[in-house]
Amino acid sequence: MLIAGKVSWALITLVFSLAMLVVLYLASRKIYVPQIREHPGVHAITEAVGRAAEMGRPVSFSPGTSSLYDTKYAGDTAAALTLLGYVAKEAVKTGSKLIVGIAPPTVLPVAQAIVQTAYSLEGKSEEYVEGDTVRFYSPDQWGFASSYIGMMYRERVAANFLFGGHAAEALILAETGATVGAMQVAGSTNVYQLPMYVVACDYTLIGEDQLAAAAYLSPDPAQKGVIFGQDIAKLICVGLIVLGAILSTAGIKIIYQLLAS
Amino acid sequence: MAGVWRKIASVVLLVAPAIILFDFALKNPTLQSVATDLNNWAVVVGAFALGIGAYSLVLRHGRMISKRRPEWPYSIMLLLTMFTFIVTGLVTGSITSPQYNWIYTAIVMPVSSTLYGMNAFFIASASYRAFKAKSWEALVLLVAAIFLMLKNAPIGGVISPVLPQIGGIIWDFAGATGMRALLIGIGIGTLALGLRVIIGQEKTPLGGAE
Amino acid sequence: MIDAAMLSLLISTTLILAVYSILYRENPAFRIGEHLMVGATVGHAVVLAVFQIRDLAWRKLQSGIATGNIAGIAYVIPMFLGVFLYFQFTSKFRFLARVSIALMLAVGLSLSIRGLIFVNVIGQIQGALAPLTTLPNIAYLIGVVCALLYFVYERRASEATGPLPKIGRYVLMLTMGAYFANTIMGRLSIVIGTLTSLFVVPAWYLIPVAFLVICADALIRRKTPKSAKAG
Amino acid sequence: MMIFRELLSRNYKQIIYLALFLALAIPLVNPIGLPVPVQKTTMGVYNKIESLKPGDVAVVGSNIGAAIYAEVYPQYIAILEHLFRKEGVKVLLVGHGTEAPIWAEKALNEINAYGRKTYGADFVHLGYIAGEEAAVAGLCRDIHALLKVDYKGRPLTDLPMMKNIKSAKDFTIVMDFTASADSQYWLNQAYATYGTAVGFGLTAIKVPDAYAYYTAGQIFGILESLSGAAQYEVLIRRPGMAAQGMDAQSLAHLLYIALMVLCNAFVVMERRVKK
Numbered sequence: 001m002l003i004a005g006k007v008s009w010a011l012i013t014l015v016f017s018l019a020m021l022v023v024l025y026l027a028s029r030k031i032y033v034p035q036i037r038e039h040p041g042v043h044a045i046t047e048a049v050g051r052a053a054e055m056g057r058p059v060s061f062s063p064g065t066s067s068l069y070d071t072k073y074a075g076d077t078a079a080a081l082t083l084l085g086y087v088a089k090e091a092v093k094t095g096s097k098l099i100v101g102i103a104p105p106t107v108l109p110v111a112q113a114i115v116q117t118a119y120s121l122e123g124k125s126e127e128y129v130e131g132d133t134v135r136f137y138s139p140d141q142w143g144f145a146s147s148y149i150g151m152m153y154r155e156r157v158a159a160n161f162l163f164g165g166h167a168a169e170a171l172i173l174a175e176t177g178a179t180v181g182a183m184q185v186a187g188s189t190n191v192y193q194l195p196m197y198v199v200a201c202d203y204t205l206i207g208e209d210q211l212a213a214a215a216y217l218s219p220d221p222a223q224k225g226v227i228f229g230q231d232i233a234k235l236i237c238v239g240l241i242v243l244g245a246i247l248s249t250a251g252i253k254i255i256y257q258l259l260a261s
Numbered sequence: 262m263a264g265v266w267r268k269i270a271s272v273v274l275l276v277a278p279a280i281i282l283f284d285f286a287l288k289n290p291t292l293q294s295v296a297t298d299l300n301n302w303a304v305v306v307g308a309f310a311l312g313i314g315a316y317s318l319v320l321r322h323g324r325m326i327s328k329r330r331p332e333w334p335y336s337i338m339l340l341l342t343m344f345t346f347i348v349t350g351l352v353t354g355s356i357t358s359p360q361y362n363w364i365y366t367a368i369v370m371p372v373s374s375t376l377y378g379m380n381a382f383f384i385a386s387a388s389y390r391a392f393k394a395k396s397w398e399a400l401v402l403l404v405a406a407i408f409l410m411l412k413n414a415p416i417g418g419v420i421s422p423v424l425p426q427i428g429g430i431i432w433d434f435a436g437a438t439g440m441r442a443l444l445i446g447i448g449i450g451t452l453a454l455g456l457r458v459i460i461g462q463e464k465t466p467l468g469g470a471e
Numbered sequence: 472m473i474d475a476a477m478l479s480l481l482i483s484t485t486l487i488l489a490v491y492s493i494l495y496r497e498n499p500a501f502r503i504g505e506h507l508m509v510g511a512t513v514g515h516a517v518v519l520a521v522f523q524i525r526d527l528a529w530r531k532l533q534s535g536i537a538t539g540n541i542a543g544i545a546y547v548i549p550m551f552l553g554v555f556l557y558f559q560f561t562s563k564f565r566f567l568a569r570v571s572i573a574l575m576l577a578v579g580l581s582l583s584i585r586g587l588i589f590v591n592v593i594g595q596i597q598g599a600l601a602p603l604t605t606l607p608n609i610a611y612l613i614g615v616v617c618a619l620l621y622f623v624y625e626r627r628a629s630e631a632t633g634p635l636p637k638i639g640r641y642v643l644m645l646t647m648g649a650y651f652a653n654t655i656m657g658r659l660s661i662v663i664g665t666l667t668s669l670f671v672v673p674a675w676y677l678i679p680v681a682f683l684v685i686c687a688d689a690l691i692r693r694k695t696p697k698s699a700k701a702g
Numbered sequence: 703m704m705i706f707r708e709l710l711s712r713n714y715k716q717i718i719y720l721a722l723f724l725a726l727a728i729p730l731v732n733p734i735g736l737p738v739p740v741q742k743t744t745m746g747v748y749n750k751i752e753s754l755k756p757g758d759v760a761v762v763g764s765n766i767g768a769a770i771y772a773e774v775y776p777q778y779i780a781i782l783e784h785l786f787r788k789e790g791v792k793v794l795l796v797g798h799g800t801e802a803p804i805w806a807e808k809a810l811n812e813i814n815a816y817g818r819k820t821y822g823a824d825f826v827h828l829g830y831i832a833g834e835e836a837a838v839a840g841l842c843r844d845i846h847a848l849l850k851v852d853y854k855g856r857p858l859t860d861l862p863m864m865k866n867i868k869s870a871k872d873f874t875i876v877m878d879f880t881a882s883a884d885s886q887y888w889l890n891q892a893y894a895t896y897g898t899a900v901g902f903g904l905t906a907i908k909v910p911d912a913y914a915y916y917t918a919g920q921i922f923g924i925l926e927s928l929s930g931a932a933q934y935e936v937l938i939r940r941p942g943m944a945a946q947g948m949d950a951q952s953l954a955h956l957l958y959i960a961l962m963v964l965c966n967a968f969v970v971m972e973r974r975v976k977k
Binding site: 494495655656657659660661662663664666667670 | 715716719726727730731771772773906907927928929943947950951954955958
Binding site: 263266267269270271273274277278281282285294298299300301302303304305306307308309310311312313314315316318332335336338339340341342343344345346347350351356363364365366367368369370371372374375376377378379380381382384397398399401402403404405406407408409410413414430431432433434435436437438439440441442443444445446447448449451452454455458459466467468 | 599
């Protein structure tokens with residue numbers, strides 16, 4: 001029935017999903033509410049928006065150049081959009097001007113809806129300008145990058161958020177943000193761009209940090225539960241690695257074969 | 262009507278991933294063709310989305326021109342270029358026609374390669390600003406970067422053949438430890454986020470709860 | 472006289488210099504480059520999208536109707552879903568875009584999940600199972616475990632592992648430093664390629680012109696300190 | 703030192719950018735000729751080609767495109783130059799993708815191939831074959847069944863060299879230049895099936911995958927990006943675009959390291975002043 005080589009995949013996906021769903025259920029029923037530590041970068045998001053409001057300068061946000069149906073960075077884009085929901089809410093609350101730069105056209109309607117909702121929830125619908133608060137730049141990474149850095153210079157942004165799947169334009173965006181003096185928080189699951197963020201930005205949500213932050217900042221606190229599910233999955237991985245390495249030292253390759261099945 | 266439509270959306274969120282995930286592990290030709298079609302459907306819907314983007318762009322720059330905002334001449338230039346590309350592409354019927362190729366190589370190619378190459382300049386300014394060894398963590402970052410550069414640039418091996426070897430050790434270690442943990446974490450994190458979206462717990466990436 | 476190839480070369484060289492001028496400061500030349508680039512890439516994307524809809528949906532629909540193939544006829548669905556996206560701009564029918572977005576997101580997430588679990592999780596665990604007979608292998612095991620424990624967010628679980636997450640953080644920083652430096656060569660070869668294309672006549676003559684403009688601008692700005700500094 | 707610091711702190715970005723521009727531009731205009739250490743993998747390619755005897759056949763996988771031009775084209779030129787210097791070695795060019803033959807012709811003209819050797823007797827350009835791995839398999843099985851004409855439409859039967867070259871059994875080596883999966887095709891089809899020696903010229907990103915084959919002894923060598931090309935240029939004593947590029951690379955890397963050291967030196971100095 002199952003394709004050879006995919007048995008371990010099915011098993012691991014199933015076990016991990018179950019762990020996450022069970023913890024999520026327990027948390028939503030308040031049976032077990034895990035204590036999740038806050039990443040300093042998450043706190044910095046709020047701080048950066050507040051700082052921009054004090055300075056009276058805008059906040060810019062990019063949810064990445066990967067589309068909604070990207071085969072590798074779709075999760076990245078989804079996490080970035082969740083974080084956009086949070087940043088938009090904070091920006092509207094503190095009264096800073098928000099500029100969202102969009103590259104993939106598929107993300108545009110979603111971002112428009114998220115930001116517009118954030119404005120109308122605070123009763124500031126008139127401040128949302130169609131086509132201007134959420135700006136479509138270009139689906140091409142370099143067309144997008146040239147517009148985004150031009151915007152950062154001209155608007156003199158005070159806080160810049162780079163989330164989602166960015167490719168080689170990541171450093172260009174981040175370094176320009178640093179040049180205009182913006183406080184920057186970035187995150188990605190693109191492992192080749194993370195080093196650029198670590199070097200150029202004030203705070204970086206490395207890989208899973210960004211995906212967990214999406215759950216951490218969810219308006220529904222029960223959603224934090226899933227993060228503990230992620231921890232369980234990681235601890236299973238640690239167990240497999242340690243056990244597998246010790247066994248293979250003894251010449252037993254059972255874990256490797258299991259994973260290859 | 263709106264309620265029913267939203268129900269359909271939840272069903273799509275549950276059924277489409279089920280088909281695509283089961284297709285990965287099960288050998289079933291029907292499942293496979295449905296999964297391929299689903300993928301194509303998403304691409305088709307995505308292609309339509311570009312119209313929204315173009316509309317939004319025309320709206321913004323049209324407003325700039327009509328209200329004579331400071332940057333309005335640039336907006337005219339942008340819209341003209343855009344329509345030139347669209348007309349040339351659709352009239353010649355292909356993006357490989359000589360006319361289309363000419364405008365593409367004259368504008369898009371040089372700007373792309375320039376911006377890509379600009380990374381090298383930004384690496385320089387970032388190196389000067391950000392590699393201050395103010396903490397142990399920053400020191401580790403700095404040392405690893407320096408040894409890797411000495412490994413990659415031919416000059417490192419000329420100064421001393423030991424330098425590239427140290428760089429090589431650091432590179433192997435980084436790939437087998439930090440990178441590995443990062444990749445595993447990303448896999449698990451994506452699964453968790455995906456699950457929450459699929460079962461309808463996370464609505465923001467769909468455009469908010471409304 | 473100037474022929475098409477020469478004109479193309481002149482335009483592209485001017486654009487290269489215009490875009491590089493952002494390294495000095497934000498200026499009209501860069502803005503021209505920026506707006507041309509956005510117009511060009513969006514126009515290009517529109518052309519591609521039209522062809523994509525034609526080849527991927529319209530042709531399949533046509534042949535589906537001709538042969539009575541249900542899978543082909545079904546391509547009318549994504550075309551409608553695509554049109555529904557445009558109701559985003561109305562307040563009354565905005566909900567219609569919901570299914571289209573759900574479809575794209577569902578496809579993307581499930582494709583990502585299946586690929587990432589298979590390649591990232593299983594592949595990397597397999598890679599970490601080397602026998603502990605050499606010093607590097609032992610170091611790799613300790614390093615990967617510490618780095619993984621850094622990503623444990625539950626407070627008690629994280630505290631129970633003692634100093635290991637902290638070590639994991641150092642391991643990650645080392646990785647970041649190494650990967651940062653390792654991208655440099657590729658980036659440099661791109662800029663070297665661009666510079667090589669600039670260092671041929673007639674493009675060559677434009678470089679001193681650009682430098683003179685920048686120097687003149689720097690002098691003028693020095694005399695009028697009022698202007699805000701962007702660089 | 704203090705003046706230096708004053709300048710850097712005021713306008714540091716512009717000055718750094720100017721310094722990098724000079725570090726890149728000077729070696730391009732006026733090559734310095736900084737030494738280049740030669741890697742094992744590059745040496746493997748050199749030794750293999752050096753060992754070719756008259757009558758041996760070298761297949762050159764020509765898959766250059768605009769995307770990989772900067773990294774791979776200099777390698778391609780260097781290898782062709784070396785092959786054309788070897789007396790009696792037959793060269794067969796073939797690639798995937800419509801763009802590939804244009805680059806191949808450009809390279810052949812650059813080394814003056816048509817002036818140095820006879821087309822048809824010493825070298826043949828087959829153009830490109832469509833159909834990914836299946837096409838490579840077909841080529842290895844029977845060239846004459848897959849292709850009837852060369853790149854310019856001349857019948858293969860008219861080319862004297864092609865009389866003795868029928869399948870992968872007649873290939874001595876395959877040197878494939880690529881950034882995509884097709885390196886795998888030659889490994890699967892030529893090496894695994896017919897035992898033909900295979901080597902690669904790759905972009906930096908593809909090297910880690912290929913290195914595993916090298917350590918396993920399945921391929922005879924790899925040219926790694928621009929540095930591989932520069933090393934090869936040194937080996938065949940023909941400094942070209944890669945060697946210049948390498949000078950620029952070396953200087954730029956030194957500048958980056960100097961900047962990192964300098965910013966830390968300033969931090970230390972500031973602390974001293976405060977005390």
